[in-house]
Amino acid sequence: MRSLQIPKSPKVISGVVILGVFIVLTVIGPWIAPYSPNTNRFSTSQMPSWHHLLGTTLLGQDVFSQLLVGCRETMVVGFVAGFIATVLSIVVGLAAGYIGGKTDEGLSLLSNVFLAIPGLPLMIVINSYLPPGKQANPLVIGVVISLTGWAWGARVLRAQTMSLRDRDFVEAARIIGESRRRIMFGEIGPNLLPVLASSLLFTILYAVGLFTTLAFLGLTPLSTWNWGTMLYWSNTQNAAIAGQWWWVGPPGIAIALVGTSLALINFGIDEFINPRLRAGGLSARQRRKVGMSRRPHLGFTPVRRVSATKPTGSN
Amino acid sequence: MTLEHNILDVQDFCVDYGYGESAVRAVSDVSFTLGASRVLGVAGESGSGKSTLVYGLTRLLRAPGVISDGEVTFTIGAEGDQRAFDLLAATEQDLRAIRWSHISIVLQSALSALNPMRRIGREFDEVLRTHDKNSSKESRHERAIELLAMVGLDADRLDRFPHELSGGQRQRIMIAMALALRPELVIMDEPTTALDVVTQREIVSELYELRRQLGFAMIFITHDLSLLVELADEIMVMYAGHIVERAAATDLYHAPRHPYTLGLMNSFPPLHGERKELSGIPGTPPDLKSLPAGCSFSPRCAYAMDICHSSKPPLVPVDETGRLAACWLHDPSHSHSVPVELARKHVRGVEAQ
Amino acid sequence: MRVILRRLGVYAFTAWVTITVNFILPRLMPGNPFDQIAAKLTGVVTAQELQAIKIQLGGDINQPMIEQYWHYLNQLAHFNLGVSITLSSPVSTILAGQIWWTVGLIGVAAVLSFLIGTVLGVVFGWMRGSRADNVIPVATFLQSVPYYFLGTVLIMAFASHWHFFPLENAYDLSITPGWHWDFISSLLRHSELPILSIVLSSLAGWMLGMRNMMVTIAGEDFVLMAVAKGLPRRRVIWHAARSAILPSIANFTLAIGLLVSGSLLVEQIFNYPGVGNLILEAVGGEDYPLIQGIFLLITFTVLGASFLADILYYVLDPRIRTATAH
Ligand SMILES: Nc1ncnc2c1ncn2[C@@H]1O[C@H](COP(=O)(O)OP(=O)(O)O)[C@@H](O)[C@H]1O
Numbered sequence A: 001m002r003s004l005q006i007p008k009s010p011k012v013i014s015g016v017v018i019l020g021v022f023i024v025l026t027v028i029g030p031w032i033a034p035y036s037p038n039t040n041r042f043s044t045s046q047m048p049s050w051h052h053l054l055g056t057t058l059l060g061q062d063v064f065s066q067l068l069v070g071c072r073e074t075m076v077v078g079f080v081a082g083f084i085a086t087v088l089s090i091v092v093g094l095a096a097g098y099i100g101g102k103t104d105e106g107l108s109l110l111s112n113v114f115l116a117i118p119g120l121p122l123m124i125v126i127n128s129y130l131p132p133g134k135q136a137n138p139l140v141i142g143v144v145i146s147l148t149g150w151a152w153g154a155r156v157l158r159a160q161t162m163s164l165r166d167r168d169f170v171e172a173a174r175i176i177g178e179s180r181r182r183i184m185f186g187e188i189g190p191n192l193l194p195v196l197a198s199s200l201l202f203t204i205l206y207a208v209g210l211f212t213t214l215a216f217l218g219l220t221p222l223s224t225w226n227w228g229t230m231l232y233w234s235n236t237q238n239a240a241i242a243g244q245w246w247w248v249g250p251p252g253i254a255i256a257l258v259g260t261s262l263a264l265i266n267f268g269i270d271e272f273i274n275p276r277l278r279a280g281g282l283s284a285r286q287r288r289k290v291g292m293s294r295r296p297h298l299g300f301t302p303v304r305r306v307s308a309t310k311p312t313g314s315n
Numbered sequence B: 001m002t003l004e005h006n007i008l009d010v011q012d013f014c015v016d017y018g019y020g021e022s023a024v025r026a027v028s029d030v031s032f033t034l035g036a037s038r039v040l041g042v043a044g045e046s047g048s049g050k051s052t053l054v055y056g057l058t059r060l061l062r063a064p065g066v067i068s069d070g071e072v073t074f075t076i077g078a079e080g081d082q083r084a085f086d087l088l089a090a091t092e093q094d095l096r097a098i099r100w101s102h103i104s105i106v107l108q109s110a111l112s113a114l115n116p117m118r119r120i121g122r123e124f125d126e127v128l129r130t131h132d133k134n135s136s137k138e139s140r141h142e143r144a145i146e147l148l149a150m151v152g153l154d155a156d157r158l159d160r161f162p163h164e165l166s167g168g169q170r171q172r173i174m175i176a177m178a179l180a181l182r183p184e185l186v187i188m189d190e191p192t193t194a195l196d197v198v199t200q201r202e203i204v205s206e207l208y209e210l211r212r213q214l215g216f217a218m219i220f221i222t223h224d225l226s227l228l229v230e231l232a233d234e235i236m237v238m239y240a241g242h243i244v245e246r247a248a249a250t251d252l253y254h255a256p257r258h259p260y261t262l263g264l265m266n267s268f269p270p271l272h273g274e275r276k277e278l279s280g281i282p283g284t285p286p287d288l289k290s291l292p293a294g295c296s297f298s299p300r301c302a303y304a305m306d307i308c309h310s311s312k313p314p315l316v317p318v319d320e321t322g323r324l325a326a327c328w329l330h331d332p333s334h335s336h337s338v339p340v341e342l343a344r345k346h347v348r349g350v351e352a353q
Numbered sequence C: 001m002r003v004i005l006r007r008l009g010v011y012a013f014t015a016w017v018t019i020t021v022n023f024i025l026p027r028l029m030p031g032n033p034f035d036q037i038a039a040k041l042t043g044v045v046t047a048q049e050l051q052a053i054k055i056q057l058g059g060d061i062n063q064p065m066i067e068q069y070w071h072y073l074n075q076l077a078h079f080n081l082g083v084s085i086t087l088s089s090p091v092s093t094i095l096a097g098q099i100w101w102t103v104g105l106i107g108v109a110a111v112l113s114f115l116i117g118t119v120l121g122v123v124f125g126w127m128r129g130s131r132a133d134n135v136i137p138v139a140t141f142l143q144s145v146p147y148y149f150l151g152t153v154l155i156m157a158f159a160s161h162w163h164f165f166p167l168e169n170a171y172d173l174s175i176t177p178g179w180h181w182d183f184i185s186s187l188l189r190h191s192e193l194p195i196l197s198i199v200l201s202s203l204a205g206w207m208l209g210m211r212n213m214m215v216t217i218a219g220e221d222f223v224l225m226a227v228a229k230g231l232p233r234r235r236v237i238w239h240a241a242r243s244a245i246l247p248s249i250a251n252f253t254l255a256i257g258l259l260v261s262g263s264l265l266v267e268q269i270f271n272y273p274g275v276g277n278l279i280l281e282a283v284g285g286e287d288y289p290l291i292q293g294i295f296l297l298i299t300f301t302v303l304g305a306s307f308l309a310d311i312l313y314y315v316l317d318p319r320i321r322t323a324t325a326h
C-alpha cells in the first residue's frame, strides 16, 4: 500500500490555509461579528469604512457582519450535504464495483439517472411543492442536495473499486478466506482513499454551489443568513446597477474562495493519484533555482555539464 | 573485412535524474563506439540504466532526466563523404532532421508506442510524409505495404487499429516502421520482452535476416543475454549505470569475466540448447540514491574481496584480446587467482571449457 | 453500435424516471396544491384544460393512481403539459416560444467555452513547467465563481463604468424583430454579455481538465514516439490532444447539467428571455404546470445533449467503435 503522502505543493498549502480560515470562521463567525446582521439602524449604502469594514446595504445593515454570520450556514450545509452524498456514493460505488453482475447494472443505471437529471431544476421543482409558508430548513435542503449529488462520486469509486478488485492483494485476501465485508472495507477501502477524498471535495463544492444558488433565488428561508441570501438581497435591490460593489462582491468572492480552496487541495490529490502530473513537473521558479533557463521540452533532453559538483551515486 | 567507420562514438556519457541537490546519476561515464552495420547488445537487469542510456544518447529522455556529461558523435555517409553530428549540441531542428531518417527506435511495449486512435496505415503515412514532403499518397501506401511484407504481415493490417492486433503483430509493425526511412542506426529497447517465447524467437530471426539484407547498425537492449549472442557483434553489460563488462558477443557469452555477467547468464535459459539449473543473482539492484562504496555489485557478489567494498574497479582490458571488465578479480595486484568460471578460454567456433 | 443503443436505453429510462417523478412529486407532498389552483383558475380556462391540470397535479383523487398515471402519460404524449396559471395559455405553447432563446444562448456559449477551453488546455498542458502555469490558480478561482455572480460583476462593471454592452433583454425592444440587419445586430450585441459570463465561468473547467489530460497523455510512449519520428511540434501536440480530449467529452453529461443550471440564472440576471427567466417567474407565481413543464423540458434537453456527446465519443474513440466490429 502506498503511503498517503499528499504532495506539499504551494497550491495544496494555500488551499488548506484558505479552507482553514473559512472553517474557523464557520465556528467563530457569528461570535466575532461586530453587529447583528439584521440591524438596519446604520446609514444606508455606505462605502467601506472603519466602522463598517465592508460598508452597509441599502437597508442600512452591516455587510461585514452578514458575511461573518452567513459563513456558518453556507459551510455547514455544504459540508453536511457533501458528507452525506459521499457516504451514499461509497455505498453505491463500492457495492457496484465489488459485487458486480446484476447489482452493478442496477446501481450503475441508478447513478446514470441521477447524473443526467440536472440538480438545480430538480431542486426548484421539489422546493416549489413544499407547502406554502413552510420553507424547508437549510439542513433539510442540504440533505435533499446530497440526494442529487452522490452519483458522480459513485461512478468514480465504482471504476476504482473494479480496478482494485482484481489486484493481487485483494486476491490474496480472498484466498485466505477473508469475508467479503472485510475485503471491501479493510483492503479496498484504504486504497480508495485518494479517490474518495477527491470526490468528497467535489461534492462539497457542488453542494455549496447549489445551496447558495437556491438561496440566491430566494428559495431558502430568508430569516437566516448565508452568502446566497446576501446575494439575493443585493440582487433584488439592484445593488449591481447602483455600483455597490462592497455589497455585491464579498459574498460572491467568499463562495468562489471556498470553491478555489477545495479545488486547490484537489490538485494535490490529483498529483498523488496520477504521478505524471508530478514527475518532472518542475515549476518555473524551482527551475531558475537550479539554474535552468529553459523548461525541458519533450524529446529534447537538456544537456547540462556540471561536472564540478558531481551528484551522489557517482563516487 | 572492410574497414568501417564508427557510426556512433560515445565518450564519458553521464545521465542524471533530477536537478541540483536531488540529482541521482543513472548512467555513469559510459564510453563505447559502434561501427556502421554492427550490432551492439546491451544487457543488464531491469533498472540498470539501459533505457536511460539509449534515450539519453538520442536526447529522448523525459524530464527529470538530464544529460550531465559526455560527448556523443553520430557519423553517417560513405567514406570520403561523411557528416558528423554532435548529438548533444544539436538543436531541436537538427534532431528532428536526424530522427527516424537516420536513427529510429523500437520500444518495449508496441501497444503503448502506437497511437491508439489511429489506424496503422496513417502512422506509416505520417512518418513517410514528414520526411519526404513531395511523395505521393500512393507511393507512401505502396511503401507501407512493402514494409509490412518485410516483416511478414499482410497489407490489410494497415486498416487496423493497434488494439485489433496481436502483440507480435504490433511489434513487427513497430520494426517495419523503424525501417521505413532506411535509417543507419536502429535502437531496440527490449523489443521482445513483452512477447511469448515463440514469437520472441521468430522476431529475433527476422531481425537477423533484415539486418543482413539492409545492413543497418543496431543497439539491441535486453536483459536476456542468450538472445544477444545470436544477434550482437559486441555486448555491453550494465550494472547500476556503469558498464561492468564489454566484449565480443561470443567471448562474453561463453567466457564471462565479470561475476555479474556470470550471474546474468544463469538467470535465463539459453534460447537453444540444453536447460541448466537457473541460479539467478541473489539480492536486488542497489538504490541509486545510496550506492554502496567501492564496486556497486560487491554486496551481491559471491567473490567480493576487501578492496571491492572500498574502491571502485576501473573498466580496463583484462586479457590480450583487449576485452574489458571492471572487476578487481582480474587485477593481479589485488587478487592472486581468478575463479575458474571467470577465466574460461573461448576460442571462436569452438566451445572450450 | 451496441454501446450507443445501451446509452440510448439509459437515457430513455432516465426520461421515464423524470416523467414519473414529475407525476409523483405533487402527490407526495402534504396538502393538495390543486384546490388552490382550481380556485384561481375557475373561469380562466376551459373545463377540459382544467381536467388536464388536475391530472397533472394529482387533483383528481377519485381515480385510481394507475389510471391517473396512464392519463398523465397520454397527455404528455400529445404535448399537453397543461395550462400556465399565471400566463393563462398552454404550457407547451409558452415553452415553444421561449426554448429557442435558451437553446441559442446556452448552445452558443457552451460550444464556445468548450472550444476555447479545450484549446487553451492543450496549449497550457503542453507548456507545463513554463510561466504559463501561473494561469492555474486564476483559472481555479474563475471556475469557482458562480455564473450569476460573474454576470452581476459584469453588469456592475459595464453599467457604472463603461457603456460598451447593452445590459438587458435579448434585443433593443424598439426594433421590430425580423430578418434585417438592425434587428440581428441588436440581437448579437445583446447576447454578448450573457454569453461572455457563461463562457468565462465554464471555460476554466474545460481548460483545467484538458490541461491535466494533456500532461497525462504526454507521458504516454506514443507521444514520445511521435517526437522520435522527427514530427514537427504541431503534429506531436495533435497526437496527444486527440487522445486527451476524450475524457472531456465523457464528462460532458456532468458538465452540461451544471452549465445549463448556471446559465438559467444568467438569463435571469440579464433579463434575457428564455426558460431560465420563465422558471423563476413560475416559481414566484406558484405556477405548477409551468414549473413542471420547464423541468421536463430542461431535463430532456440535457439528456439530448448528453446523448449527442456519447455519440461523439463513440465516433472519436476507435477502441469502442471497433469493439464489436471484429
Ligand atoms: N523518472 C525517473 N526519475 C528518477 N529515477 C529514474 C527515473 N526513471 C528511471 N529512473 C531510475 O534510473 C535507473 C535506470 O532505469 P532504466 O534506464 O529504466 O533501466 P533499464 O532500462 O535498464 O531497466 C533505475 O534505477 C530507475 O529507478
Ligand SMILES: [Mg+2]
Residues within 6 Å of the ligand: B047, B050, B051, B052, B189, B190
Ligand atoms: Mg528499460
